[in-house]
Every structure is written in structure tokens, then in C-alpha cells.
Amino acid sequence: MKSTITKTKFKYIDTVGFTADVGGRGFHLPRDLAINSKEKVFVVNRSGAFHTAGLRVSITDVNHNYYGEFSKFGKNPGELYWPCSITFDTEDNVYITDEYTHTISVFEKDGNFVKRWGNKGNKQGEVNSPSGIVCDQNNELFIVDLHNDRVQVMTTSGKFIREWGKKGDQDGEFNKPWGIALGNNNEVLVADWRNDRIQIFDKNGLFIDKFGSSGTDDGDLSRPSGACVDKDGFIYVADWGNQRVQIYDEKFNFIGKLRGQAKLSKWAKEYLNANQDEKRARESFSPVINIDNVEVHEESARIESYFWDPTSVVIDKNGHLLVLDSNRNRIQIYQRA
Amino acid sequence: MATVKTNRSLTTHLLRRAGFGGTKEEIDALNSFEYDHIVDYLLDNRHKDPVPVDLLRRYQIDLSDVRTNISSGSYWMYRLAHNKFPFEEKIALFWHRVFATGQNKLIQGKPMVTQIEMFRKFGMGSFEKLLVELSKNPAMIMWLDNQDNHKDNINENYGREILELFSMGVGNYTEKDIKECSRAFTGWTIENMPYNAMKMRNNTARPFGYIAWQFKFDEKDHDFGEKEFLGEKGDFNGEDIVRIICKQKATAQFIARHIYHFYIKDELPVPQWPHEEPIDPSAIEFIIESYFKNKYNIKEVLRDLFKSEYFRTEEIYNKRIKSxxxxxxxxxxxxxxxxxxxxxxxxxxxxxxxxxxxxxxxxxxxxxxxxxxxxxxxxxxxxxxxxxxxxxxxxxxxxxxxxxxxxxxxxxxxxxxxxxxxxxxxxxxxxxxxxxxxxxxxxxxxxxxxxxxxxxxxxxxxxxxx
Amino acid sequence: MKKEKVLITIQLSGGNDYLNCIVPWENPLYRDFRKHIKITDEEIIPLDNKLGLNPGMNAIKDFYNEGNLAIIHGVGYPEPERSHFRSMDIWHTAEPTKVGTKGWLGQAIKEIDPNAKNVVTAVNFSEALPRALVNQGVPVASVGDINNYGLFTSIEDESKKNEALNTFKRFYTPTMGNDYVMDYLGKTGLDAVKGAEIISKAPDLYNSNVEYPSTSIGKQLKGIAQVHLANFGTRIFYANHGGFDTHTNEIVLQQNLWQQLSDALSAFFEDLKEHDTGEEIIVFMFSEFGRRVLDNGTGTDHGSGGVSFLLGNNVKGGQYNDYPSLDPDKQIEGDLKFNFDFRGLYSDILEDWLSVESKNIVGGNFEKLSPFLK
Structure with a gap:
């Protein structure tokens, strides 16, 4: 069911980020972000598969403070190989999924490694490429089990609690799901990636509703990777394949979309100050050009201010929307007007 | 079990040369058809969704933002190995060899990925269309410095190489033709050239990664004056130059030798071509004839060639070193x-x-x-x-x-x-x-x-x- | 037996920041330009009253004190390229104006061993085959893991591997005359096995009390020591150390990298000493460019003029050329201005060490350092 309510406006606030592919202040091909109770933003940098020096978790905030980083590329405990998603428990301990090693790594709130758990398999309590992860107020972890096409609920120490879902396109079934989020009334939202939809369940896995279908029109989805819900129940979806963020009201009516309008971040400006030739060349730079190619991924590659593979969305305490703009190594921040 | 209608060594030979070799299963299945049908099947069976690009982008995000050569190379490697229409990848590899462009100068992998995609799209159609697309291809423009080819100050690099390396070969045109050809390509550049050229030169993905390039025809920087090229006169643009190039016998001969070199038998090194006869002149004549007969359509040329005795002869089976x-x-x-x-x-x-x-x-x-x-x-x-x-x-x-x-x-x-x-x-x-x-x-x-x-x-x- | 001279090249990939490697610590401009990422006076290893070394370079300082390390200031080439790949290519091919195809060392190997009689004249330990070593008809053994090098490395059982190798040798023996390509392939295949058999003996012949660090550069230098000490006649070795591309996090990264290199080189020379040798070796270290004078907040970006090093018992230690000026008017586009063409340095190495005519390889005559040998 589509609606024509599109009055809601969104305002661009700021951009945080910088390409830092060997570590240090900035990000490299970040995959997910989450905000802890102290309003610190943790960004999981997956980095390149061949160039891996940028893999780590960056700790930053919306005011361009960079607090440091932890973990690095590798298959050993404490290291990450294909990190996908991050969440915090009620004590701000950190949980990160790894799609390659089929594990969940646990770190203390400042990044000290505690342990990791998880085994590859399709039995209860086993995982095959854990993708999205989210922790609720009861410290239950909701884990998207990518290649098993299901959601598993586990304790923070990896003990199986319950599961739901199997491969398919019916209600309650999944096709390579990715991100997961919690709503305001104990709902669980799953980005059912290859089915081009968001499915909503209660915490026991009972199917409640769904929205989105394949396409590029307003409200349609293409390979959604993540979602989040603000205090008024508005739902924000990282519409990864369409290179945009879409916003729906609590009845799943489409109410707006964002294509990205990043400007230079504070860190980017400092970089250009140290590189006057680039700064000068940038003066004649026209940020938006007429694209002679309809493919939206390609459009993102050519227009720097647009989202390019937005993988994750979160709302902070001030109601600001943070969009992780993965191929551009930055976070774009918006506010509902 | 279906009856075998084509000799198995011929089928395997065709699969190796037109694609990347067949599995036992593929060979057994194809053998039950007439040879000409197998050729048609390999050339025409363009698959709708040959490669799961969404999965590629999800798993390896650096395959989207291909910064290193290993990333962009891997993107292609995945397609080479998985494309259900291998003929398409093989011909892209063929053109990559002829129109050799390299990331070591361009730095970003994206323009190269885009160029190879262009080869997939236009590489088996008309050679004329392909050469126009090549001339507009951002990777090629930056590779051969055409962004520095200005109305009042021509840079001959592309004008020379399109004739020498991409179409006719040395000895079939004059230095004046090169100049006139270069004039016709003035103003063929990319969007936001100064900034993108700077980022290429400085080789830095900062602040926010690379910006993919797009062709731009800069009218203000194009020389609209009259040119004389290979004996013809007119206010030629790049498209006109390509049209004239494509009807030359030298072009047909040059492309024929490349095709022979890649699909039939190793030829002499390219720089020796102007001085040495082809190793099989009659095969070259056959390809040239096919080129004109098929209005420069490369796929049809290959179809004629694959069905001909030049390709079918056992003498050439398994005689080229695999790249x-x-x-x-x-x-x-x-x-x-x-x-x-x-x-x-x-x-x-x-x-x-x-x-x-x-x-x-x-x-x-x-x-x-x-x-x-x-x-x-x-x-x-x-x-x-x-x-x-x-x-x-x-x-x-x-x-x-x-x-x-x-x-x-x-x-x-x-x-x-x-x-x-x-x-x-x-x-x-x-x-x-x-x-x-x-x-x-x-x-x-x-x-x-x-x-x-x-x-x-x-x-x-x-x-x-x- | 007179020992043949050997060159080890260590490529410092990514662009080693000159200013924080050889630090002009007494120059106030250094502090002005490096507000965020300066090496403090407490950390610096003083070299003289003007310059100091990065704190990770302790062993390098020892080499300097012993008079075996030459620091070559201000190395670069005209119209600098700030792209890693392009600039590295220029260093590899000694060809700054067009895309070169032949590596400078590849050409040197051809001069040293024109008929490729010794298949291990050049041995590469870096991950990829650097273009510096590439030249038509020049065999280069690229050794990833010296303890598992050769054909059929995926066959674990030694006796099965040997049986396979013996069978391989039988069917690679050229059937003379009937097919040129097959013959060529046959000969090359047999040469490859020969080379691999030679190299794989090196670890068994090697005996040492020196413990190398388990870093990549440590392993590469240990491999070089093993092959060198086995006396196979290898003249050119290549190693790679990186990545120096410190746009961010420079202080930590660069110091770590130099510490690793310092430790590895120190083990290497100790190893040579233990084996009563080393006079026949020099180590040449270069990076494709230096970095911007002004920092960007947490790192530095691609620049031009840089520093190179020559190290060995026969090297006349000290500093060569002047440190480029930090004066903003003397910089070029925010970079240190080079004052010495790297092709001159190549000529030094080629002619005075390897006894190879340099003019054709570097494309002309360039000012040399010489004499850089004791």
C-alpha cells in the first residue's frame, strides 16, 4: 500500500569521516556503525580483501573527535577477517560478527578483547556467516545467520535461545538477509536482502508484517542492508542497491528519501589545507554532473556527495540520522525537520 | 546418450579458443550437435544475468571501490570464471590486448573496469562503433593524454596511437594525417578534468575515495576547422575520423592479423607487422573479406572464421601457449x-x-x-x-x-x-x-x-x- | 675464491616520509610544518647537531657510527610524479618520461649473465615480481617461502613429490626439433626445476645462531642470507618492506616500520659476521617518493624529494648531498626539492659495484656520488 504523504523534510547536518586505509583518524570501507551509551560512535572498518591494513574498529563521535581504534585483520582471536556488524550490550560491551570465521567477537567497552564464540554449521547455536547483530535491553543477541537464512537469538556468551526463518520468499522466510534492528515496541526488523524487503517480527520470531518490493520507485527497495527506527516510529532503511536511504512512517507509508549531499568533513578540510594543489584544483570542481549512464551504482561512483553503497543507518540520542556511506569512508548526518 | 555429430577434438578446440575450455560435461553435451550449431550457440547465447554482481559487491566491498589493481583484476577474474557466456569475456580479453590500457598510470581501477565493460558491450558488434566508444572511453582518454589535446595546442598521443596501434598500423598514413586526426579529437575529455587529473597524478583516495570518470565533449576546446585526413576533406570530428579509418583495407588487415594472432596461431610481434608478411596470407585475406562483407561486425567475422577450414584444421589444435x-x-x-x-x-x-x-x-x-x-x-x-x-x-x-x-x-x-x-x-x-x-x-x-x-x-x- | 659482488635492494613501498625519517630537528620550520606529527626531541636519535633519526632507526644509527651507512639526501627526478605506481615504475625502469618496459636490474642481470647460464643469478623475495627485475629472457626466481619453494609444493609427502618430479623431468625432456614452442617450454621447465632444486637446498646448508625477527622483512632477509651463504652465485636480491603510505597515523606506523627494518638488518649483518663474510654485499634502500612538508592532521600526503641509503662494510659511510631546504620559497609545490637524480645513484651502483655499463640502462650520463666505496 503506497501513500503520497511526502511532506516530511530532512535536513543535512554534517559529514564525519576521511579515507584512512592504513588506520588512524578516519575509516576504510566501513561496514557498520553503532552508538554506545556515552554517545561514542563505533565504526567497523572491513577494509579491502587484499589491502587489509585499514581493518579495525574506529571510535569517534559526531563532533569529529577521534578516540582511537582496536582490533586488526586476521583469523586469530581478537582479530577480525570479514567483520560485518556491531552492537552493544547494556554494559557497553561490544559484539562484532565475522562472516568469514563464523564467530562473534566480544570486546570490553574500550576495545579490550574478551573472547569470541561461534562455530560454522546449521544446527541450533551454529552459524554460517553471521551478518547483522543487535542486542536488546535483556541482553539477548539477535543474530542474522546469512547462509542459513535465519535469525538466531543467543545469550551474550553464545548460548542458543531460539531461532526462526528458512530460505524462501514467503512471510517469515529469508534470502540472504543482512541487517537487523529493534523497534520501539519490541519488534525486530530484518533487512531481507535478496527479497528486497524489510520483515518485521516479534521477539519470538512471529511474523508481524513486511514492506518493500523490488524496484526503484519511491518506497521500493533494492537489496536493503539495514534499518533503524526513531522515537516517533519512523523507519529508515539503507536501500543499498538503490544507493539511497528511504524513510517510512509507522504504517510503512513512504515519506521521504535521501540520496546524499555530503560536504567536506572537518578532517577533509585539514587534508586539503596540507595539499594546496588539490585544494586549488577542487575550486573548479563541479560536484554534480549530468550522468550519461542510468545505473545508480555508477552514478554514485561519479558524484562525490551522493551515498555510495550506504550499508547502515542509526539514530542518535538527538534524533539525528547517521548514514554509513561505506565506499566514501564517511558518515553523513541528517535531521528530520 | 545423444549421437555424436561433431568430432570431440574439434569441439574442445573451439571451446578453448572461443572461451576458456569446456568441462567434460559441456563437451559431451555439445558434441551431439552439428559443428556450425555449436559455433552459433557459443556466439549467440548471451545470458541475461551472467554474473551475480550484487553478491560481489556485498562480499568484497573493494570490488566496488576498486582502488588496487588486484581488486579490479579480481573483479574481472570473477567474471571470467563465472560468466555463463564466456565468449563475451574472451573477446573483452582480446580487445584488452589490442587496446592495452593500464592501471599503473590511471591509478584507479574503476576506469579500467568500465573500459572492460565497454568491450563486453561493444566488442562483438561493429568495429566502427567500438572505435568511437574507445575514443570516448575515459580510461583511454587519460591513458593517452587526450585531456591535454587542446584546440590551440594539440597533443598527438591519441591521434597517433589510434592509427598505429588500434587500427591501421605503421606505414599507412602520414605525419600530417596524425596531426589532422588529433585535431579532430580535440575537446574529447572527461568531466571535472583538472581535479580528476590531479587526483590521478597524486594517486590519493583522500578525502572520500576516487570519483569515477565520465566522457565530456568540450565544444569550446574542439577544433571545428576543416581537416584533410587520408585524402578526404571536411570539418571532421572524431566520429568522422573513425568512419574513414574503418573503411581502409589497412585497418581490415591489421584487425585480421590481430584476430588471427589471438584466435588461430601466434603471429610475429606486432611491431614487425609492417615489415613482415603474415604467416598465412590467405587466412588474413579471408578475414579481411569477411570484415567488409559483414560491415565490420566482429562477431560475424569470428563466426565465419570459426566455421572456416583455417580454424578447423587439426594443425592448429593445442599449438598456442595459454596466456x-x-x-x-x-x-x-x-x-x-x-x-x-x-x-x-x-x-x-x-x-x-x-x-x-x-x-x-x-x-x-x-x-x-x-x-x-x-x-x-x-x-x-x-x-x-x-x-x-x-x-x-x-x-x-x-x-x-x-x-x-x-x-x-x-x-x-x-x-x-x-x-x-x-x-x-x-x-x-x-x-x-x-x-x-x-x-x-x-x-x-x-x-x-x-x-x-x-x-x-x-x-x-x-x-x-x- | 674471490667472491662476486652482490647487491640487495630493499624497496620501501608507499613513500617513506623523509622529514620524519631523517629529522631536521634543529630547524624551526620543521616544527612549523609538522605541528601534529613531529618527532619530539626526547624521542629523536641524534645524528649530528642538525639532523636526527626516527626513533625506530636504532640499528641504522649503529651502522652509521661504524661508518658503513651512506645517507643520500634529496634524491628524486625532474617533474616528480606523486602516484605510487607511476613513481615506482619510474624507479624500476629508470625511465621518467615514458612507460618503460625493462627493469634496471633486469638489464643489469642480462649484462652479468647474458646467456642465462645461472638460473638463480637474481632471486626475488618480495611478494610480486617487481618490474625492476623484468627483462625479456632474464630468469628470476621468485621465492615466497624458501622452506617450501619449487614445483608441486602442494604435495606434502617428500617421496611422492620426488617421484612426481622425476616423472615431470622425463616428460619435459625436449623432443628435439619437432616443435619449437614445445622444446622451449621443455627447456624452461627443466631449468625451473633446476633452479628450485638449487634454492631449496639453501635452508639445509644454512647454520646460524642468529635469530631473525619473525616479520616479513625479517623472513625475507633471512632467506637472502640462506641463499647467499649457500654460494649459488646469486648476484641480485630483492626485498620489499612497507607500507609507508602514512596519510594517517604516521607517527606510529613509520616508527614501527623502521624498527622492523632496523631489527631485521641488524640480524642480517650479525649473521654475515658470524659467517665471516659481508665484504661482498651492499644493501640499497629506496622509496618511490618523500612526502609533503606540511602535515595533514594525522599524517602526510604524497610528495617528491626523498632519501636513499647504501649500507655495507665497503660503503663509505656518511651523508651525501645537502638536506633540501624547508624554506617555503625553496619547496616545489609543497614538497622538498630533489637535488640529486636517482639515475646517478644507479650509475654508481651499476658501474662501481656491479661493473656494468650504466649509460644504456639509465638512459644517459648522470652525476654520480662516487666514490661511495671505501
Missing amino acids: PSELVVNSVRLSGGFDIPSEEVYKATSSSVLMGQPLMNPTSVEGWQGGEEWINTGSVIERINYCSEILGDVNKDVVNNIVKQNPDKKNILNLCLGELGYIKLELSTKIPIEEYIENSLPESICSEEVSLIIKLIVSTREFQMN
Whole structure:
């Protein structure tokens, strides 16, 4: 069911980020972000598969403070190989999924490694490429089990609690799901990636509703990777394949979309100050050009201010929307007007 | 079982040359058709959704934002190994060799990925259209400095190379033609040239990654004056130049030699072409005729060629050294492909680099010569180790398929040769392997023994050939 | 037996920051330009009253004190390229104006061993085959893991591997005359096995009390020591150390990298000493460019003029050329201005060490350092 309510406006606030592919202040091909109770933003940098020096978790905030980083590329405990998603428990301990090693790594709130758990398999309590992860107020972890096409609920120490879902396109079934989020009334939202939809369940896995279908029109989805819900129940979806963020009201009516309008971040400006030739060349730079190619991924590659593979969305305490703009190594921040 | 209508060695030859070799299953299936039908099937069966690009982008995000050559090379490697229409990838590889453009200068991988995609799209149609697209291709523009080719100050680099390396070859035009040709391409540049050129020069992905390039015709910087090119006069733009180029016999001859070189038999190195006759002049004449008859349509030229005696003659079977990419892709395809876009893809790409062929990064503007150039003591080790590792892997298709057929010491060699795409060994190769089987293998053959035989076969000289 | 001279090249990939490597600590401009990422006076290893070394370079300082390290200031080439790949290519091919195809060392190997009689004249330990070593008809053994190098490395059982190798040798024996390509392939395959057999003996012949660090550069230098000490006649070795591309996090990264290199080189020379040798070796270290004078907040970006090093018992230690000026008017586009063409340095190495005519390789005559040898 589509609606024509599109009055809601969104305002661009700021951009945080910088390409830092060997570590240090900035990000490299970040995959997910989450905000802890102290309003610190943790960004999981997956980095390149061949160039891996940028893999780590960056700790930053919306005011361009960079607090440091932890973990690095590798298959050993404490290291990450294909990190996908991050969440915090009620004590701000950190949980990160790894799609390659089929594990969940646990770190203390400042990044000290505690342990990791998880085994590859399709039995209860086993995982095959854990993708999205989210922790609720009861410290239950909701884990998207990518290649098993299901959601598993586990304790923070990896003990199986319950599961739901199997491969398919019916209600309650999944096709390579990715991100997961919690709503305001104990709902669980799953980005059912290859089915081009968001499915909503209660915490026991009972199917409640769904929205989105394949396409590029307003409200349609293409390979959604993540979602989040603000205090008024508005739902924000990282519409990864369409290179945009879409916003729906609590009845799943489409109410707006964002294509990205990043400007230079504070860190980017400092970089250009140290590189006057680039700064000068940038003066004649026209940020938006007429694209002679309809493919939206390609459009993102050519227009720097647009989202390019937005993988994750979160709302902070001030109601600001943070969009992780993965191929551009930055976070774009918006506010509902 | 269907009746065999085409000789199996011909089918395997066609699959190797038009694509990357067939699996036993593919060869057995195709043999039941008439040869001409097999040719048509391979050339026309364009698959709607050949490669799961969404999965690629999800698993390996650096395959979207391809900054290193290994990333962009891997993107192509995945497609080479998985495209259900291999003819398309093979022809892209062909044009990549002729229009050699390299990431070492461009720095970003994205323009190269876009160029190869353009080869897939236009590479089997009209050569005229392809040359126009090539001239508008941002990677090519930046590779040969056409962004510096201005109305009041021409840069001849592209104007020269389009004639020398991409169409007619030295000796068929004058220095004046080069100048006039360059004038016609003035103003063919890319969007936001100063900034993008600076980022290329400084080779930095900061602050927010690279910005992909787009062609721009800058009217203000184009020389609209009259030009005289190859005897014709007019206010020529680049498109007109290409139109004139394509009707030259020299162009037909040049492209014919390249096609022969790639699909039939190693020719002399390109720089010697102006001075040396083709090794088979009648084959070249045949291709030239087909080029004009088919209005420069490359696919139709290849169709004529594949159906001709020049291609079908047994004399040329297995006589070319496989290029590293052919060898790697053939092995990956035989082994059942990549599981998911993972480190296996990077391994394949890096191996091809170590064997001497970094995809999208040819060593010179003249591309890879091929033939013996591929073989030295370092590359031989890499070639054999890569193939034996992937094809001898006891967890992969080849070994498993053989084990299923209950191999014994008598049939194991033939089973292995068949599973590897009906490889034919010379007697001097076959005898040592048979003796090895007789003397060194136990009576009961398990996957480990199969793996050993596979490793020996892929190390043979015959397996190194196409 | 007179020992043949050997060159080890260590490529410092990514662009080693000159200013924080050889630090002009007494120059106030250094502090002005490096507000965020300066090496403090407490950390610096003083070299003289003007310059100091990065704190990670302790062993390098020892070499300097012993008079075996030459620091070559201000190395670069005209119209600098700030792209890693392009600039590295220029260093590899000694060809700054067009895309070159032949490596400078590849050409040197051809001069040293024109008929490729010794298949291990050049041995590469870096991950990829650097273009510096590439030249048509020049065999280069690229060794990833010296303990598992050669054909059929995926066959674990030694006796099975040997049986396979023996079979391989039989079917690679050229059947003379009937097919040129097959013959060529056959000969090359046999040469490759020969080379691999030679190299794989090196670890068995090697005996040492020196413990190398388990870093990549440590392993590469240990491999070089093993092959060198086995006396196979290898003249050119190549190693790679990186990545120096410190746009961010420079202080930590660069110091770590130099510490690793310092430790590895120190083990290497100790190893040579233990084996009563080393006079026949020099180590040449270069990076494709230096970095911007002004920092960007947490790192530095691609620049031009840089520093190179020559190290060895026969090297006349000290500093060569002047440190480029930090004066903003003397910089070029925010970079240190080079004052010495790297092709001159190549000529030094080629002619005075390897006894190879340099003019054709570097494309002309360039000012040399010489004499850089004791």
C-alpha cells in the first residue's frame, strides 16, 4: 500500500569521516556503525580483501573527535577477517560478527578483547556467516545467520535461545538477509536482502508484517542492508542497491528519501589545507554532473556527495540520522525537520 | 546418450579458443550437435544475468571501490570464471590486448573496469562503433593524454596511437594525417578534468575515495576547422575520423592479423607487422573479406572464421601457449568455479600476475605479445603450482567427479584426461605417466592418488597449451 | 675464491616520509610544518647537531657510527610524479618520461649473465615480481617461502613429490626439433626445476645462531642470507618492506616500520659476521617518493624529494648531498626539492659495484656520488 504523504523534510547536518586505509583518524570501507551509551560512535572498518591494513574498529563521535581504534585483520582471536556488524550490550560491551570465521567477537567497552564464540554449521547455536547483530535491553543477541537464512537469538556468551526463518520468499522466510534492528515496541526488523524487503517480527520470531518490493520507485527497495527506527516510529532503511536511504512512517507509508549531499568533513578540510594543489584544483570542481549512464551504482561512483553503497543507518540520542556511506569512508548526518 | 555429430577434438578446440575450455560435461553435451550449431550457440547465447554482481559487491566491498589493481583484476577474474557466456569475456580479453590500457598510470581501477565493460558491450558488434566508444572511453582518454589535446595546442598521443596501434598500423598514413586526426579529437575529455587529473597524478583516495570518470565533449576546446585526413576533406570530428579509418583495407588487415594472432596461431610481434608478411596470407585475406562483407561486425567475422577450414584444421589444435589468464580461468572453471567471492579470487588474480599477466595492467602500450613471452623459469613454477593446487584439490569438482567413477590403475589416466576437458597427451608424455601409475600407485585408487595424477597432467606441456 | 659482488635492494613501498625519517630537528620550520606529527626531541636519535633519526632507526644509527651507512639526501627526478605506481615504475625502469618496459636490474642481470647460464643469478623475495627485475629472457626466481619453494609444493609427502618430479623431468625432456614452442617450454621447465632444486637446498646448508625477527622483512632477509651463504652465485636480491603510505597515523606506523627494518638488518649483518663474510654485499634502500612538508592532521600526503641509503662494510659511510631546504620559497609545490637524480645513484651502483655499463640502462650520463666505496 503506497501513500503520497511526502511532506516530511530532512535536513543535512554534517559529514564525519576521511579515507584512512592504513588506520588512524578516519575509516576504510566501513561496514557498520553503532552508538554506545556515552554517545561514542563505533565504526567497523572491513577494509579491502587484499589491502587489509585499514581493518579495525574506529571510535569517534559526531563532533569529529577521534578516540582511537582496536582490533586488526586476521583469523586469530581478537582479530577480525570479514567483520560485518556491531552492537552493544547494556554494559557497553561490544559484539562484532565475522562472516568469514563464523564467530562473534566480544570486546570490553574500550576495545579490550574478551573472547569470541561461534562455530560454522546449521544446527541450533551454529552459524554460517553471521551478518547483522543487535542486542536488546535483556541482553539477548539477535543474530542474522546469512547462509542459513535465519535469525538466531543467543545469550551474550553464545548460548542458543531460539531461532526462526528458512530460505524462501514467503512471510517469515529469508534470502540472504543482512541487517537487523529493534523497534520501539519490541519488534525486530530484518533487512531481507535478496527479497528486497524489510520483515518485521516479534521477539519470538512471529511474523508481524513486511514492506518493500523490488524496484526503484519511491518506497521500493533494492537489496536493503539495514534499518533503524526513531522515537516517533519512523523507519529508515539503507536501500543499498538503490544507493539511497528511504524513510517510512509507522504504517510503512513512504515519506521521504535521501540520496546524499555530503560536504567536506572537518578532517577533509585539514587534508586539503596540507595539499594546496588539490585544494586549488577542487575550486573548479563541479560536484554534480549530468550522468550519461542510468545505473545508480555508477552514478554514485561519479558524484562525490551522493551515498555510495550506504550499508547502515542509526539514530542518535538527538534524533539525528547517521548514514554509513561505506565506499566514501564517511558518515553523513541528517535531521528530520 | 545423444549421437555424436561433431568430432570431440574439434569441439574442445573451439571451446578453448572461443572461451576458456569446456568441462567434460559441456563437451559431451555439445558434441551431439552439428559443428556450425555449436559455433552459433557459443556466439549467440548471451545470458541475461551472467554474473551475480550484487553478491560481489556485498562480499568484497573493494570490488566496488576498486582502488588496487588486484581488486579490479579480481573483479574481472570473477567474471571470467563465472560468466555463463564466456565468449563475451574472451573477446573483452582480446580487445584488452589490442587496446592495452593500464592501471599503473590511471591509478584507479574503476576506469579500467568500465573500459572492460565497454568491450563486453561493444566488442562483438561493429568495429566502427567500438572505435568511437574507445575514443570516448575515459580510461583511454587519460591513458593517452587526450585531456591535454587542446584546440590551440594539440597533443598527438591519441591521434597517433589510434592509427598505429588500434587500427591501421605503421606505414599507412602520414605525419600530417596524425596531426589532422588529433585535431579532430580535440575537446574529447572527461568531466571535472583538472581535479580528476590531479587526483590521478597524486594517486590519493583522500578525502572520500576516487570519483569515477565520465566522457565530456568540450565544444569550446574542439577544433571545428576543416581537416584533410587520408585524402578526404571536411570539418571532421572524431566520429568522422573513425568512419574513414574503418573503411581502409589497412585497418581490415591489421584487425585480421590481430584476430588471427589471438584466435588461430601466434603471429610475429606486432611491431614487425609492417615489415613482415603474415604467416598465412590467405587466412588474413579471408578475414579481411569477411570484415567488409559483414560491415565490420566482429562477431560475424569470428563466426565465419570459426566455421572456416583455417580454424578447423587439426594443425592448429593445442599449438598456442595459454596466456596466464586463460590458464587460470580454465583451471578455475574446471574445478567448479569460486565458492563465494573470497580470497580464492584474489589468489587467482595474483597468480596470473606472478605468471606475467596482471589483468588491466599490461606491461606496455603494445599489450602482451604472448607466446614464448609467457614462459620463463619463474612463471613455469607459478603456472604448474597454481593449476595443480586448484585442480588437484580433493575437495573440488575434478577429483570428486573422478572418484565417483571408480578409478583403477587401468582407466585412471583416461578418466583424469577426460575430466580435465579431454586433454590429449603426446606419447612421450603419456608413457612416463603410465609408468608412474604402474610403478608408484597402489592397487586401490582413492582421491589422493587421483589428485597426484591430476597434478602430473596439469604440469605437462600439453596442458600449458591451448 | 674471490667472491662476486652482490647487491640487495630493499624497496620501501608507499613513500617513506623523509622529514620524519631523517629529522631536521634543529630547524624551526620543521616544527612549523609538522605541528601534529613531529618527532619530539626526547624521542629523536641524534645524528649530528642538525639532523636526527626516527626513533625506530636504532640499528641504522649503529651502522652509521661504524661508518658503513651512506645517507643520500634529496634524491628524486625532474617533474616528480606523486602516484605510487607511476613513481615506482619510474624507479624500476629508470625511465621518467615514458612507460618503460625493462627493469634496471633486469638489464643489469642480462649484462652479468647474458646467456642465462645461472638460473638463480637474481632471486626475488618480495611478494610480486617487481618490474625492476623484468627483462625479456632474464630468469628470476621468485621465492615466497624458501622452506617450501619449487614445483608441486602442494604435495606434502617428500617421496611422492620426488617421484612426481622425476616423472615431470622425463616428460619435459625436449623432443628435439619437432616443435619449437614445445622444446622451449621443455627447456624452461627443466631449468625451473633446476633452479628450485638449487634454492631449496639453501635452508639445509644454512647454520646460524642468529635469530631473525619473525616479520616479513625479517623472513625475507633471512632467506637472502640462506641463499647467499649457500654460494649459488646469486648476484641480485630483492626485498620489499612497507607500507609507508602514512596519510594517517604516521607517527606510529613509520616508527614501527623502521624498527622492523632496523631489527631485521641488524640480524642480517650479525649473521654475515658470524659467517665471516659481508665484504661482498651492499644493501640499497629506496622509496618511490618523500612526502609533503606540511602535515595533514594525522599524517602526510604524497610528495617528491626523498632519501636513499647504501649500507655495507665497503660503503663509505656518511651523508651525501645537502638536506633540501624547508624554506617555503625553496619547496616545489609543497614538497622538498630533489637535488640529486636517482639515475646517478644507479650509475654508481651499476658501474662501481656491479661493473656494468650504466649509460644504456639509465638512459644517459648522470652525476654520480662516487666514490661511495671505501
